[in-house]
Amino acid sequence: MVRFKNRYLLCELVLEKDCLVYPIEQKEVYYVVRQAIERCHGDYGAGVTQGGMNVKYLNVYTKTVLIRVRREYYKLLWSSIPFIKSIGRQKLFFHSLHIGGTIRSCQKFLVKYGQQQLAVLLQKCKTQEERKAVQRATIHCTWLKGRNFENVKHNEDDDFSD
C-alpha cells in the first residue's frame, strides 16, 4: 500500500524569562525550524524535509509544539532542533519530548507527561493554596481515566499531604 508515513515530533518551548503566555505563531516556528535544518543539513536537508514538514499544533499556554515530518527524514529534523536558540527576539530552546507515528500517540504521551509534571510540581509547591490546586488537578485527571466522575463528591477535606 502506498501512502506517506510521518513522524510527529513533540517539543516543549523553554523560554529564557518564563512568562505565562508568549505570543508565537505557527509560521514563526516553521521558519525558525526550516532555518535550523538548512544550517545543519544544508540544501539537501532543506529540500528533502520541505515537502512534508508542517507545524501541526502549537499551544502558547503550555508551550507545546507538534511538528510533522516524513518518516524517512525525521532524524534530520530531530538533530537540528537543539540548535534553535531564539524565535524573534525571545531567547528560548526546544526541549524535545517524544516522537510518535501518529498525533494520537503523541497526545497519549502528553497526557502521561502532564501527570508526571503535576507530581513534580507538587514537590515544588510553596504555599498551601498552590498545593491544594495541584492536588485537585491531579485527582481530576486521574478520575478522567474512563471513570464516571458525576458520582464523585468533591470533598474539600480530602487532603493527601502529610
Added chain:
Amino acid sequence: MKRIVSKGPADYFYLKVSLEFTDDDFEVDVLLFKAIIVKALLTMYGETGTAMTVDVLKYNEDRKEAILRVHHSGFSKLWSALTLFGYYSQKQCAFRVHQVSSCLMALAFNSRQHMVPVH
C-alpha cells in the same frame, strides 16, 4: 552449501579531481582548494556535511588537480557536493572528477588521459 564472506565496504575512497574556472588566471593554493571543498559541502549538506574528514593527499597547483581521500560513509555526499558546486566568489567553476577508486594504486594510471607518443 556455499558460504559467502563479505569484507564490507572499503574503508576509504580516493578521488582524483580537478577544479576548473572559466578564467584560468585565478590561482588556487592547496589551502584555498581545501576551503572550496569545505564550502561545497557546507552549501549542500550544511554543518553535518563539513564534519566529514576529507584529506587532500596530493595537489598540483598548475593544473589545480588533487587526490582526495574520504571515508566510505561520506563518499557519495562528497561527490554529489562537488558535482553541484558552481560558484566561488562570483566566479563560475566546476569540479571534474577524473577517477574514483577504493585503492590508491588504481589512481596511478588513467587510460583516458594517457598520451602515447606517436612517431
